[in-house]
Amino acid sequence: MGEERPILIAQVSDLHCGSQYHIPSLATRVVDEINELKPDVLAVTGDLTDMGFRQEFKVAQRLISRMDVEKVMILPGNHDARNVGDMHFEELFGARSTELALPGIRILGLDSSEPDLDGGRIGRERYRWIEERFSNPDEFKIVCLHHHLLPVPGTGRERNIVFDAGDLLRVLTSSGCDMVLCGHKHVPHVWRLENMVVVNAGTACSYRLRGKTKASYNIIEIYSDHVRIVLKHPFGEPEVVADFDRASRHACVWSPGSERDANCGEGV
Ligand SMILES: [Fe+2]
Ligand SMILES: [Fe+2]
Structure with missing residues (x-):
């Protein structure tokens, strides 16, 4: 009997096209690896550009279009909201907040950017919509946004976290949200909060790095x-950083690079 083929989501974040730290060879490698992987969904969680300039968005658009994935969710980050970049974003990529549905899976993409601010915000006016879209108890529920919802270790002084992170976390956990995919800090990490797993992505193809982190993207x-x-570094070997049971949430979750939980592999 063949092994079950999972639904695959590639989370590629913080491309920073136009930055001196954007590395085209890394970007090309990510494109090649994604095309080999053939994920069902590509989620680009913000900071496509460095300054929100149109020419930077065009570079990002060409880069993303080289990834041959049918379902694509593209969200803006704080860098894309600079210099009225949201205008170009909408013209080239469509709505800043979107929704994707696959059999048994619902993905909400929330624009957390604010014009010319680095901080993130979702806002209480969107809580009801999130609750409504997540009303089916049988679906696996995912939220994507650019800014981080929980502090990320190894990123120095805490800043730019979603202003309303506390209230949003309550809305998400009470709505049965299973997973959150964030970017922004350029440091990959996985937290579990109640029954929800919060996944941070690194920067996929830039050298805007902190400490000893390397460029990376996530495969769910x-x-x-x-x-x-x-966790996948371009050119590197894939590293399983979390594995959890969907029903019980019995999990072996550990941070990238840390010691593996001694119980991992048992009963999950
Ligand atoms: Fe970024
Ligand atoms: Fe950012």
């Missing part, structure tokens, strides 16, 4: 009974 593998989060 959703199986019928469990979910795996795989």
Whole structure:
């Protein structure tokens, strides 16, 4: 009997096209790896550009279009909201907040950017919509946004976190949200909060790095009974950083680079 093929989500974040730290060879490698992986969904969680300039968006658009994925969710980040970049974003990529549905899976993409501010915000006016879209108890529920919802270790002084993170976390956990995919800090990490797993992505193809982190992106593998989060450095070997049971949430979650939980691999 063949192994179950999971639903695959590639989370590629913080491209920073136009930055002196954007590395085209890394970007090309990410494109090649994504095309080999053939994910069901490509989620680009913001900071496509460095300054929100139109020519930077055009470079990002060409880069993303080289990834041959049918379902694509593209969200703006704080860098894209600079210099009225949201105007170009909407023209080239469409709505700043979007929704994707796959069999048994619902993904909400929330624009957390604010014009010319680095901080993130969702806002209480959108809470009801999130609750309505997440009303089906049988669906696996994912939220994507650029800014981080929980502090990320190894990123120095805490700043730019979603202003209303506390209230939004309550809305998400009470709505049965299973997973949050964030970017912004350029440091990959996985937290579990109640029954929700919060996944931060690194920068996929830039050298805007902190400490000893390297460019990376995430691959989310959703199986019928469990979910795996795989950290992938361009040119590197894939590293499973979390694996949890969908029903019980019995999990072996550990931070990238840290010691693996001694119980991992047992009963998950
Ligand atoms: Fe960024
Ligand atoms: Fe950012």
